[in-house]
Amino acid sequence: MLRAPRICCLDLDTFFVSVERLFDPSLEGKAVIVGGRPGSRGVVTACSYEVRAFGVHSGMSLTEAARRAPHAVYLPVRGEVYGDYSRRVRAIVERYSPDVQSASIDEMFIDLSGCERLYRRPGDLGPDATILRTAREIQATIQGELGLPSSIGVATSRSMAKVASGLAKPAGVMLVGAGSEARTLAPLPVRKLPGIGPVAARKLAEAGVETLGEVAAMSLEQLRQIFGAWAETVQRGARGEGSSDISRDQPAFREHDDAGDTVRSISNERTFREDTSSSRTALAQLCSLCERVCWRARRRGVKARTITLKLRYSDFETLSRSRTVPPTHSELEIYPIVKDLYLDLRTGRRAIRLLGVALSNLVTAGAQLDLFERDRAVNESIDAIRARYGFEAVRRAAGTLRGRAVGRQEDERS
Numbered sequence: 027m028l029r030a031p032r033i034c035c036l037d038l039d040t041f042f043v044s045v046e047r048l049f050d051p052s053l054e055g056k057a058v059i060v061g062g063r064p065g066s067r068g069v070v071t072a073c074s075y076e077v078r079a080f081g082v083h084s085g086m087s088l089t090e091a092a093r094r095a096p097h098a099v100y101l102p103v104r105g106e107v108y109g110d111y112s113r114r115v116r117a118i119v120e121r122y123s124p125d126v127q128s129a130s131i132d133e134m135f136i137d138l139s140g141c142e143r144l145y146r147r148p149g150d151l152g153p154d155a156t157i158l159r160t161a162r163e164i165q166a167t168i169q170g171e172l173g174l175p176s177s178i179g180v181a182t183s184r185s186m187a188k189v190a191s192g193l194a195k196p197a198g199v200m201l202v203g204a205g206s207e208a209r210t211l212a213p214l215p216v217r218k219l220p221g222i223g224p225v226a227a228r229k230l231a232e233a234g235v236e237t238l239g240e241v242a243a244m245s246l247e248q249l250r251q252i253f254g255a256w257a258e259t260v261q262r263g264a265r266g267e268g269s270s271d272i273s274r275d276q277p278a279f280r281e282h283d284d285a286g287d288t289v290r291s292i293s294n295e296r297t298f299r300e301d302t303s304s305s306r307t308a309l310a311q312l313c314s315l316c317e318r319v320c321w322r323a324r325r326r327g328v329k330a331r332t333i334t335l336k337l338r339y340s341d342f343e344t345l346s347r348s349r350t351v352p353p354t355h356s357e358l359e360i361y362p363i364v365k366d367l368y369l370d371l372r373t374g375r376r377a378i379r380l381l382g383v384a385l386s387n388l389v390t391a392g393a394q395l396d397l398f399e400r401d402r403a404v405n406e407s408i409d410a411i412r413a414r415y416g417f418e419a420v421r422r423a424a425g426t427l428r429g430r431a432v433g434r435q436e437d438e439r440s
Contacts, residue, residue, distance in 0.1 A: 030153060031180050031201055034136040034161055035187035036119065038112075038168075039175040039196050041132035042072035045111050046101055048173050057098040064092035064100045067297050067379075071103050075196065111172065118167055122160065133191075135184055136164075158201045165199060182207065183268030188220050207266020212239030219263050226252060238264045292326070293334075293384035294318045301340040301377035305368075308378055312364050315383040316357040323385055329353035330385030333360055335367040338380035345371050353389050360385075 038044065042060040047053045057077035062068035070086045080095040091098070112131045119126050122145075125137035138145075138160060142153040145163075150156045161178045168174055179190025180201040187202075189211065194200040202210050216222050216230050219238055229252045235241060241249070242264040249257035262268060294315050302308060312335070323330060334348040347367040354360060364383055 029182040031182050032139040033187045035179045035191040037177050037191040038132040043074045059098045060101050185263045185268035186266050214238045291386035295382035297380045303375045303377050316361040320357040323355040328388040329355045331387035334384040336382035340377040340379045
């Protein structure tokens with residue numbers, strides 16, 4: 027028996043820009059970039075649809091963005107404001123279902139299974155029609171109460187719902203009926219499937235594969251040559267056979283992850299808005315970076331044998347140091363190592379421009395049992411909170427004094 031489409035992916039359209047427009051309605055219809063001053067050393071955190079026509083996109087340096095769109099309105103990032111609106115959106119969504127999982131600050135999954143009778147209205151032509159109307163009601167409520175546009179995809183699985191929300195943009199709702207997943211996915215470019223990144227897409231193109239229908243038709247052996255251990259997951263995703271459990275940790279479909287590529291390292295970097303000579307600020311930033319890469323490693327189900335610190339001074343001299351350790355993905359173990367590497371590298375009072383932490387020589391998390399059960403329990407509790415409310419919902423105190431750092435860069439290398 028086919029599962030019914032009851033998993034919703036709610037994606038807030040150009041979220042940061044939309045919030046800024048609430049405070050300044052004159053920005054409506056204008057090219058807007060959130061990230062910092064034009065030409066500064068940060069990156070584009072978010073941008074409006076109007077500026078994307080000029081080739082500007084999230085993650086692009088503000089210097090390049092200024093070259094392409096000097097006419098745009100440039101705004102600083104206001105994380106606390108966006109976080110507040112994200113929580114308000116979630117509060118609205120939880121009126122409709124108790125089973126909600128935040129994937130990021132602007133995206134969440136909603137399970138409406140079993141809600142058909144609760145929300146059924148006269149005139150609904152079956153349970154699917156009830157769910158589709160309910161999704162539109164959620165969308166309208168968010169727009170009416172908060173003034174924020176959103177897109178919603180409804181499907182039988184997380185991955186399919188996420189694809190549908192992308193197809194529904196901007197400000198649309200799309201329901202993919204049970205049994206029509208493969209047909210919906212077949213003509214789409216391979217990058218439309220969450221988890222297939224640029225490296226995997228390039229390898230597929232070299233094999234003459236450009237659409238998800240062609241991916242679905244490939245044998246597991248062919249897919250393993252490109253995706254390795256992720257082959258079966260990717261094949262199931264391309265066929266629309268993902269999990270319907272929104273609380274289940276699914277590394278292949280996490281924001282910023284590129285599960286389609288065989289990941290050999292996970293890294294994060296931060297560039298300071300102003301060069302700093304403070305070791306206190308630098309160490310706080312390194313603690314924050316360790317939290318981020320370890321969280322991503324746990325979501326991936328991997329541990330690292332090699333820890334690398336990257337340090338760039340204001341004169342652009344860049345140094346790095348690595349250390350090989352027993353496999354771990356705990357910041358309680360990795361941060362002291364990174365701190366030692368930093369103290370070994372740091373010389374004098376030279377100003378620091380950038381810091382980075384990388385995990386490499388990765389192994390499956392089950393390859394070695396955790397030595398400290400307490401650390402494992404703490405990490406599991408933290409990850410459970412972040413799975414529900416997002417990464418910023420809980421932070422370690424040592425990583426909260428981070429100075430004015432910009433340009434979060436996440437990287438997974440194959």
